[in-house]
Amino acid sequence: MIGFLQIIQILIMIGLILTALAVVIFRDLISAAIALGASSLLLSLQFFILRAPDVAIAEAAVGAALTTAIFIFAIRSTEREEGYH
Amino acid sequence: MRKAIAVLALLILFVFLAMGAIEMRPFGEPEETEMDDYFLYDEEEGSQAHNHVNNVVTAVLFDYRGLDTLGEATILFAAVSGVLTVLRELKKEGGKDD
Amino acid sequence: MNWKMSRIVRTVTNFLIVPIIVFGIYLVLHGHLTPGGGFQGGAVIASSTALLIIAYGTLGEHEKDLSSVEALGLTLFILIALLGIGTTMFYNFLAGAGGVFGGTIPEGINPGYINTGGTIPLMNIFVGLEVTAALSLIIWMMSKETFVINSEKKEVKD
Numbered sequence: 427m428i429g430f431l432q433i434i435q436i437l438i439m440i441g442l443i444l445t446a447l448a449v450v451i452f453r454d455l456i457s458a459a460i461a462l463g464a465s466s467l468l469l470s471l472q473f474f475i476l477r478a479p480d481v482a483i484a485e486a487a488v489g490a491a492l493t494t495a496i497f498i499f500a501i502r503s504t505e506r507e508e509g510y511h
Numbered sequence: 512m513r514k515a516i517a518v519l520a521l522l523i524l525f526v527f528l529a530m531g532a533i534e535m536r537p538f539g540e541p542e543e544t545e546m547d548d549y550f551l552y553d554e555e556e557g558s559q560a561h562n563h564v565n566n567v568v569t570a571v572l573f574d575y576r577g578l579d580t581l582g583e584a585t586i587l588f589a590a591v592s593g594v595l596t597v598l599r600e601l602k603k604e605g606g607k608d609d
Numbered sequence: 610m611n612w613k614m615s616r617i618v619r620t621v622t623n624f625l626i627v628p629i630i631v632f633g634i635y636l637v638l639h640g641h642l643t644p645g646g647g648f649q650g651g652a653v654i655a656s657s658t659a660l661l662i663i664a665y666g667t668l669g670e671h672e673k674d675l676s677s678v679e680a681l682g683l684t685l686f687i688l689i690a691l692l693g694i695g696t697t698m699f700y701n702f703l704a705g706a707g708g709v710f711g712g713t714i715p716e717g718i719n720p721g722y723i724n725t726g727g728t729i730p731l732m733n734i735f736v737g738l739e740v741t742a743a744l745s746l747i748i749w750m751m752s753k754e755t756f757v758i759n760s761e762k763k764e765v766k767d
Contacts, residue, residue, distance in 0.1 A: 477543075479644035480568055483636065487652035492744055495659040499751040503758045539720045552716060563704045563714050563725045569641050573732045577690060577699030580732070583648075584739055588683050591743045595676065598750040 435475060441468050453508050455501045463494035539565070614664050622664040629657040637737035640730065642721035647733040651740025658745040662752050672749060675742045682739030689728050689735065703727035 445465035452458040466489030473482040536542065550567045551557050558570045572580055613619070636643075636650030662668060693700030703711050704727030712724040723730075 480646065480649065483645055483649040484652060487649060487656050488744075491656035491659060492652065492748065495656075495663065495748055496751055498663075499748075499755045502755045537720075539718050559714060559716060561704075562701050562727060562729065563712070564641050564727075564729055565714065565719065565721055565725075566641050566643065568644070569646050569726075569729055569733070572646065573729045573736075574699060574701050574727075577732075580736065581687065581690060584683055584686060584736060587740065587743045588679065591676075591679060591746050594747050594750050595672075598754050 431475060435472065438468050438472050438475070442472070455506055455508055456498060458508075459494055459497040459501065462497070463490045466490045466493070613666055618664050622660055626657055626661060629660070630654055633657065633737075633741075637733055638730070639721075639723070640733035640737075641726040642723065647736030648740050650733075651737045652744060654737075654741045655744030655748065658741075659748045662748060667752070667756070668749065672746060675746045675749070679739050679742035679746065682735045682737075682742065686732060686735040686739065689731055693728070701727040701729070703731075704729075 442465060445461050445468065448461040449458050449465065452461060466485060470482045470485040470490065473479075473485055541547070549556070551559050551565070554560050558564050558567045562570050562574055564570045564574075633650045633654035636645035636653060637647055638650075640646035640650065658668075690699050693702045695702070703709065704725075705711060705713050706727070710724060710726050710728070710730050712722055714722060714725050
């Protein structure tokens with residue numbers, strides 16, 4: 427019997443794989459940065475379900491907010507498209 | 512179509528938040544208490560007897576392994592020093608080259 | 610030099626900035642009772658700084674103040690660690706002493722009294738100060754560099 431939490435965990439795992447693939451596939455770097463933020467938000471949800479709320483708060487604050495902001499500032503300073511020569 | 516998807520997402524979020532609010536336990540009563548006898552309530556080794564703290568994670572981070580936290584704070588300080596040094600130099604160069 | 614996002618983003622920022630900062634301060638101050646602590650609370654407050662910078666462009670010329678706040682937090686942390694050097698470093702000399710943060714807690718499940726914990730809440734506060742200032746400073750310097758480079762690009766294009 428698969429419980430409710432197991433179903434949510436499986437859905438989060440599928441979402442993690444999809445967002446991680448999206449980070450690699452996207453040619454637009456800002457879209458890739460946003461996908462990385464979504465991936466880290468899903469990871470923090472998984473941490474919370476596994477009963478590690480400290481790590482979940484740190485992951486959500488650092489991974490989803492600060493890292494995305496730093497990536498977007500860096501992309502604005504350089505080129506937006508990947509493979510531009 | 513977009514409005515229907517938005518309403519559906521809002522409903523799912525509402526159900527999750529309402530479930531969390533209904534299943535919320537009283538403050539200080541954890542859901543699983545198997546390890547609390549050893550980590551919290553033990554009269555010689557427990558965190559309540561040692562540090563008068565209810566949160567074992569914080570007791571480990573700031574008391575038992577305080578040196579690790581000091582190292583982490585020092586790493587952050589070094590990182591900020593590096594960022595300040597590098598970016599200040601860049602800004603001055605950009606101003607002069609004009 | 611500085612950009613401004615649209616009116617929607619600025620209004621939402623005005624509404625959200627106070628709850629985010631209050632939540633971060635709650636995480637720092639209740640670090641010895643609930644999940645959270647200095648690093649997590651500081652990161653949450655720094656994310657509010659990132660939101661302000663993204664919405665409004667710049668925050669002025671206060672980076673020296675932030676730098677000194679960061680150094681002050683680290684110094685006070687080391688000072689509190691050294692105050693217990695009579696027995697060992699990081700000795701919790703305030704716990705159960707009856708003074709500030711020195712209350713005793715009854716054994717068993719209890720609702721969490723904030724006046725307990727000894728030096729742990731003080732260290733939480735100092736680490737929270739340091740992490741807030743450090744992460745805000747990193748984001749601020751990156752955004753400043755972005756403005757400088759973007760203005761140079763515009764001048765080259767013109």
